[in-house]
Amino acid sequence: MSPFKSSTGLPENLAATLCYLLPMVGGILFLSLEKRSRYVIFHALQSLLAFGILAVAHLLSSAVPIIGLLASALLALVGVLMWLVLMANAIQGKWFKLPWIGNFAEKQMQRI
Structure with a gap:
């Protein structure tokens, strides 16, 4: 566990992992609390x-007949893999950045 505590009282790496554990809800919650x-x-x-x-x-993929079904299945697989990778890196205390999204998040963080 990280020796550093977030303002929520949780270790930083645990708080960061919880941001991913509950996708979107965790992000909103910790943005408002941290x-x-x-x-x-x-x-x-x-x-x-x-x-x-x-x-x-x-x-958007659900609006496309036939191909949308395949795209949706691929998106689900990508989503689960991304979820696992992000949580694993966060609990280890790594600043793992997704391509484009991570850079954008970092720029937005500078504004906060």
Whole structure:
């Protein structure tokens, strides 16, 4: 466990993992609660953005007949794999950034 505590009282790596454990909800929750840990804020933003984009992609794929079904299945697989990788890296205390989304989350974190 991380020796550093977030403003929620949880170790930083545990708080960051919880951002991913409950996709989007965890991100919103920790964005509203966290006041000082840049590590937790980054993972909350990345979670919110990544799973928000994934949800929109699922919604759009459902509008396409036949191919949309295959796209939806692939999105589900990508979503589960992404979820596992993000949680594993967060609990280990790594600043793992998804391509594009991680950079965008980092830029948004600078504004907060």
